[in-house]
Amino acid sequence: MSGSQKWINRLQQILPVENIKVSESIKNYTYTRLGGPADIFLTPTNFDEMKVILQTAKECDIPVTIIGNGSNLIVKDGGIRGITISLMKMKAIKVVNQTLSLQAGAYLKHVTEAALRNELTGLEFASGIPGTVGGAVYMNAGAYGGQISDALTNAWVMDGDGHLLLLSKQELLFGYRNSIISDKKFIVLEAEFQLEKSRYEVIKEKMEKYRLAREKKQPLEYPSCGSVFKRPAGYFAGKLIQDSGLQGLRIGGAEVSVKHAGFIVNVDNASSKDYTDLIKVIQETVKQKFGVELETEVIILG
């Protein structure tokens, strides 16, 4: 029996068979529509399953990768070795008074719609971010002056040994597009948010304003991974790329968006290599022209 067949047999004792896929194409789970196969793709449904998966992975020395909605990811063409976990089946949204308890796989779109229905304000900025709660907490997603850490009070996370920890907002050490989650390789399972009471029309109007702003500025008609680069101190990445004359530059099927220079769009069946080659050209050109190092915001896996 091969090594990987042994892990699969063990995982089959823990998880229902429909939650285990072998050599699953990651393209179907990323917003950019990029990426080779995941060796083993798991979709656990609760904390206990997560715990056993992580303990098994540790015992068998199998690498573990977590993905959310794949909206901030470039997965390489060779795919992801070991176990890839998607929390897409853990997406409950619970609202009690002004508190939202959200499982990590819940989509921000559904979360902000629930906040709207309950006349709660504080997360409108996130309504157009195409990620999950877990992905947003991981990188402290933000837009229009708001960020996920603003209303978050605490989060349930799991470490690589399968230990469950409840961390307060302070313990999560949020910064600009980061948190302790990436440093410690924690997995976000659930997060709690405290919102303020408002009126339906006021919240709706704000969400609509942000939606229109996104539609106007972002190339939402193409697959992409959002802003590819972090904002360098004192500059805007998109403006530097635009002023470098790179808009419209294409490698293979990946193109620097003509609508928003900070985005790379998949215009024609791009490979991950097209994306990473284009990123390199952008970084080198901007460094040469303006002396600014562009750091990627997007996570490259595989």
Ligand SMILES: Cc1cc2nc3c(=O)[nH]c(=O)nc-3n(C[C@H](O)[C@H](O)[C@H](O)COP(=O)(O)OP(=O)(O)OC[C@H]3O[C@@H](n4cnc5c(N)ncnc54)[C@H](O)[C@@H]3O)c2cc1C
């Ligand atoms: C059109 C478009 C617009 C966007 N606009 C914005 C914006 O305005 N502001 C903004 O901040 N971002 C924006 N993004 C980027 C992206 O949507 C956010 O970063 C989002 O928070 C990523 O969430 P995700 O679930 O898709 O995570 P993924 O892309 O799947 O993963 C991103 C990282 O988070 C990790 N991760 C995911 N889930 C978990 C978990 N449960 N526990 C631990 N780690 C986890 C992954 O391992 C990976 O390292 C945009 C993207 C697109 C395509």
